[in-house]
Amino acid sequence: MVQASDQAAAKMENSLSEEFTAEQLDAVDKIIRRNRGRPGALIPVLKDVQDVTGFLPLPLQKRIAEGLRLSLSEVYGVVTFYSFFRQEPIGRHLIKVCLGTACYVRGNKDLVQNLSRDLDCRIGGTTRDRRFSIEGVRCLGCCGIAPVITVGDDVHREVRAKELPAILEQYK
16 A cells, blocks of 8 residues: 555656756745745745746645645645636636626627637636636626736737637737
8 A cells, every 4th residue: 555655656746847847846845845834824835836836736735735744635725715826737828708797798708609619728728738728707897898808918808709819819
């Protein structure tokens, strides 16, 4: 049984070294060491680690849990509770699609369908090439120019589904 546990640990470590650079993993370890034993350190550690790595896959959560001497379920519970933590890699360009009432009334359903089809990616996902991630948001506060999407910090107003290819082409 111990051997199976060792094999699982080795597999997790391999997946981390395939996903992240040695420099990123060193930075993660420094963040953990700096915060070990500090009460209430989990959320700041998760935030700092995500800033370094971009997301928090399960093997990285396990590394954090072990380093902070917490249970994996405690770390996982915090990661899955707060929406700003990501367990999947994020694309170079984050597309936010407004799902609010004004955008819905003005045609965001077609935007969502075309965006998902054109990028072969659902809301909440990332394209295979990690060029884009798509996130649905309740409101972007741009009701007067609905329907709205943002790509990074760029706001695209009164977007029609047929305009999506030209908009996306701007982001390499």
